[in-house]
Amino acid sequence: MMSNPLVFGLLILITVGLNTLAQTLMKLGVGTHPLNIYLLGGVCSYGLSTIFYVLVLAKLNLSVAYPIVIGLTIVVTTISGAFILREKVLISQWLGVGLLLSGIAAIAFAKNAENFK
Incomplete structure (x- = not known):
């Protein structure tokens, strides 16, 4: 399963998606009752993201x-804040987001190049 790059990429995207969902839900739950559906959903999303992250760590x-x-x-999460939360x-x-993407690309391409040696 983990040798398929598409499956592995999907695991990374699921981890990122669940982390972002957790952040967004927690922001929605702030300022209301301490135990609300948003906060509980955020905590559950973090838990699920941890499981997927462990699968990612098994390979990388x-x-x-x-x-x-x-x-x-x-x-x-920045995109979610802008479009879902209207922040x-x-x-x-946005410039920082672009710099982050270039750094992520450099790390990913370096790792990919290492695999072809």
Whole structure:
């Protein structure tokens, strides 16, 4: 299962998606009753993302997996904040997102190039 790059990429995307979902749900749940469906959903999403992240760690070095997963989570969470939560995201923040994407690409391409040696 893990030798298929498409399946592995999907595991990374699921981890990122669940992390982003958790962040978004927690933001929606802030300021209401301490035990609400948004906060509970956020905690559950974090739990599920941890399970998928462990599967990612089984295949990738931590020095590669962590920056890719966390970096992509920052990118997707910023997009979620802008479009779902209607938060204002400044141009400088979008520039930071672009820099993050270039860093993630550098890490991923370096790892990919290592596999072809």
